[in-house]
Amino acid sequence: MSHGISRRDVLRAGAAATIVGSSLAAPHVHAQGTGGRLALGLWDHWVGAVANDALRAIIMDWGQKNRVEITLDFITSVGNKNLITIAAEAQARSGHDVLSFPTWMIHDQQRLLEPMDDVMGRLTAKYGAVNDASAYLAKIEGRWLAVPQTTGSQFKGSAARVDLMKQHAGIDVQAMYPAENRLGDAAASWNWETFLTAADKCNKAGFPFALPAGTFTDATDWIGAMFAGYGANLVDANGNITIRNNDKVRQVMDYAKRLFQHIPNEMFAADDATNNRALISGRSALIFNPPSAWAVAKRDAPDVASQVWHFPSPMGPASHTVPHLPYFFGLWSFSRAKSQAKALLEHLSQIEQVQKMVDASVGYDIPAFASMFDDIATWRNVSPPAGVVYNYPVRAHHKAVPGIAYAPAPAEIAVQMYNQGIQAKMIARMVQNNEPLDRVLAWAEREVEGFKRG
Amino acid sequence: MADGNLVMQGGSARPQGGTLARLARKRSTLAFLMTVPLLAVIGGLVAYPFFYALYLSMLNKRMTRFIGLENYTFLLSRETFQSVIWQSVLFAVGAVIAKALIGFILAHVLHELPSKGQRKWRGMLLVPWVIPPAVSTLAWWWLFDPSYSAINWAVATIGIPPVAWLGEPSWARFSVILVNVWYGAPFFMIMYLAALKSVPDQLYEAAAIDGATGWQKLRHVTVPMMRNIISITVLFSLIVTFANFDIVRILTNGGPQDKTHIFGTYAFQVGIQSGDLPLGASVSLFMFPILAIFAVFVLRGVTRRSKEMAG
Known part of the structure; x- marks a missing residue:
């Protein structure tokens, strides 16, 4: 009986094909008529x-x-x-x-x-x-x-309750940042000191600002903007550590200590959802967040959503930085x-x-x-309310700058400070542990020195 | 005959083919071929990643230069890492001791129950262990939630002020250990229950005749008979608990102030999130030599005791 092709022939042909295939550098050819x-x-x-x-x-x-x-x-x-x-x-x-x-x-x-x-x-x-x-x-x-x-x-500026801020802090956030390309009169005084006073009043009224202070990004971003607002860089653009003898760092730490008297202690354990839930549930007057919390509130708590207003975070003595x-x-x-x-x-x-x-x-x-x-x-x-997110993007008339925490430090150092939430930990050590500022700064300096390793 | 090197029984004495054919007929060759898939899995998913991680841990941050043990010495000089070592030991040893004690007690309670009801209780007590830990930890997270803690809500009804379960360092450490114990105690329970059931009744009867009290029976009969299983479960659990990741990651992310970081979570933060894979690999391999030595001693003890019992 005659076979057209034997098993041995198939093996030989297969081996030959394999050798040819692996020996020749086949060009990357697209099928005809396609762009790859x-x-x-x-x-x-x-x-x-x-x-x-x-x-x-x-x-x-x-x-x-x-x-x-x-x-x-x-x-x-x-x-x-x-x-x-x-x-x-x-x-x-x-x-x-x-x-x-x-x-x-x-x-x-x-x-x-x-x-x-x-x-x-x-x-x-x-x-x-x-x-x-x-x-x-x-x-x-x-x-x-x-x-x-x-x-x-995303930006992580302020997401505040219009009614609660007006009633308890005396700030009309819609008038301060109207849904048009101009600033209200009060915008000039929307700084971290005004913010602290508002935090105090809203806290006393039972609607504390939900400002996370752990190591999740929401905490790192707003705290980074606050440090930048005071010009308090932990590391400069050349990679030099500027912590212990930096008056601006001392100034922002002093401010943080005063601010956190009005922020619930539980915020040191908050994650990126804690602040959203606080706003959506109607328990907080202000958070720093993109409009995701508002979007959920629109679906789950429309009464809350209709009172939310997005606008930049406060300005500091050195810059008006909005987390980006x-x-x-x-x-x-x-x-x-x-x-x-x-x-x-x-x-x-x-x-x-x-x-x-x-x-x-x-x-x-x-x-x-x-x-x-x-x-x-x-x-x-987008609504409700009409213009709720008009001031969410940092527009030219805001005179603010989008910033990332720990800039302008060289990125290979900044990323480690960012992910380890060094600024938040500095605040936690001072507020939770009551550690003296000098000890906190010395600790931060030692930590950051380790991040400079190449 | 159990000699794997012999030619298959009943085979012809006449040589067939060359060396290759003889080799193929050996039992040991067949056995090796059958284990090849398993060896491939172990090689690919255990041995290769381990040696690759070892290699990674000896590179510089940019992975361009071999630096020997420099990553390890650097880690040891860091205050944060020193506290990670302490916290990992506290977490693993504390949790394993609690799991072993609770498992031991539960196993005895179950052992004393009538067999009809025992199955029902055994099933219920195993529930924490069969739920995927990521899911059950999320449930715990809700119980501990900073703003809406169900536990705080419950204790508030009896006038106890709210506790920052995950926000205050010592409470946060307690919370992560508690969840690990909740998850792992059923494993100890079921292992100890199996060990208890294998202790011959005659030993207890003999002890009773000698006038032994309940405590003496436990100390001189039960524990010695369970020693091997206790050693193995403690070793296994210690290794798994040292390598834990999900509980801390979900509950605290290592916070507050890094006070709950353990090797796994810190390695992830340093290696993946901060882009320093060599340092992350060094963190994750840090406990390997200590655990390996511990394992050798424990397993040697188990082997010795097994031989004594067999003899």
């Missing part, structure tokens, strides 16, 4: 499916028009899964082409990220400069290593689809797409280009 493949791992939005779907629709539409096959994963930041994914892909030099990088991760992975100067050059030419906090986090040694991302980027927490699109240098990725990221940064993302997130998401704020209607239209 692009894998993206983007932040899974807290707002949920609505925001993710809006972003997905934009990206898929772009993919279809440009014949690029898109793989899109939404990666949650719950349990720091996004950080673990970034670390794993960096170790494996494999994975997605583009990932969403939270605040400090661009500096962390700078050696593996593709420069984005070309994209950012065109975007800044069109939309103007990016805010300083984003530049600090993503522009390293003069080169952009990421593109600021609208989805997930940006996300970035980073492109791995090991990606095989760099040109497609850059084209997509540039497309996503155009105002037409940004508008859709801001809309889907009901105003939560913030573009890095302040020039877009007036052209995007969402912040004007």
Whole structure:
């Protein structure tokens, strides 16, 4: 009986094919008529499916028009899964082409990220400069290593109860920051001392400000803005420790001690949800937060939501800093689809797409280009009350600056101070443990010295 | 015959094929081949990560230079890490002692129950252990919640002022240990119950004839007979408790003032969140040599006692 092909022939042919396949450096050839493949791992939005779907629709539409096959994963930041994914892909030099990088991760992975100067050059030419906090986090040694991302980027200014602030602190927050491009008369005195008086009065009335003071980001961000407001840098831009002999640090610590007389002790154990719950449940007159607490209140406690007003955090003697927490699109240098990725990221940064993302997130998401704020209607239209988030983005007339805690320290030191909540711990030691200020400052200096290790 | 090196029984004496064929017919080869999947899993998921972590822990922060044990000496010089060591020991040893005591008592109580009702109680007491710890810890977090603590609400009804369970360092330490004990005590209970059931009744009868009291029976019969299982459960639990992560991460995130950080949570904060993987690896490997030595001594004791009992 004759066989067309024997088992031995198949094995021989297979072995030959394997050798040929492994010997030749096969070029990366796309299927005819396609623009290649692009894998993206983007932040899974807290707002949920609505925001993710809006972003997905934009990206898929772009993919279809440009014949690029898109793989899109939404990666949650719950349990720091996004950080673990970034670390794993960096170790494996494999994975997605583009990932969403939270605040400090661009500096962390700078050696593996593709420069984005070309994209950012065109975007800044069109939309103007990016805010300083984003530049600090993503522009390293003069080169952009990421593109600021609208989805997930947020400010953490004041979210206050209009009625409670008026009734107990005598401050009309709507008149102070009206939903238009001007400041009310009282805005000039919206500083940390006024804030302290208001905190005292609201606390006595049974509606304490819910200001977390643990090591979660809500605590780190507002405390960082307060330190920046007093010009109290723990480390300067050159990496020098400026703690013990720094009068500004002593000044802000003295202020913090006075402020925390009016903040519940339980706030030292608060996480990022504690302040939200305090506002939503009607137990607090003010928190520092993006409009996520208001959005939940709108659904679960509409009476509370209709009394919420967003506006900048107080100004300090040195600066008026509003906490900013940006996300970035980073492109791995090991990606095989760099040109497609850059084209997509540039497309996503155009105002037409940004508008859709801001809309889907009901105003939560913030573009890095302040020039877009007036052209995007969402912040004007969202209600109740009408104009609730108009002053949520830091607008030019606020005369405030978006800031990230621990800037301008070199990022490799700042990220450690940030994640270990050094400023919050300094306050906790002084307020909870009643430690003398000098001992607290000496402790902080020793801690920060350890972070300078290369 | 149990000699794995012999050719399969009943096989032909005539040599078939070369060395490879002979090798394939050996029982030991077959046994090895059958364990290959397990060895691959252990190699890939235990051995490789361990040695990789060891390698990582000897690199500088940027992972560009080999620095030997410098990360470990650096850690030992840090005030925060010194307190992490103390807290990890307090957490693990405190929790294991409490779990062992509670498990021991519960096992005796269950052992004394009639067998009909025993099954029901055994099932109920095992519930904390079978719930995924991340879920049960979240429930505890709600009980301890800074603003809406159910425990505080309950104690307020009898006039006790609210306690900052997670906000005050000593209470926070107590709380994380309590949750670990709640979760882990059923494991001790079930192991000790199994050990109790294996103690021959004749020993108790003999002790009773000799006039032994309940305490003397416990001390001279029960405990010696359970010593091996106590050693193994304590060793196992100590290792697992030292490696705990989720309870502290969910309840306190290491706070307040780092007073509840343990190796796992501190390693995560340093390695993943702050982008210093080598230092994070060093933190997580820190207890390995101490636990390994402890394990060797405990297991040697177990082997010795087993031989004595067999002899």
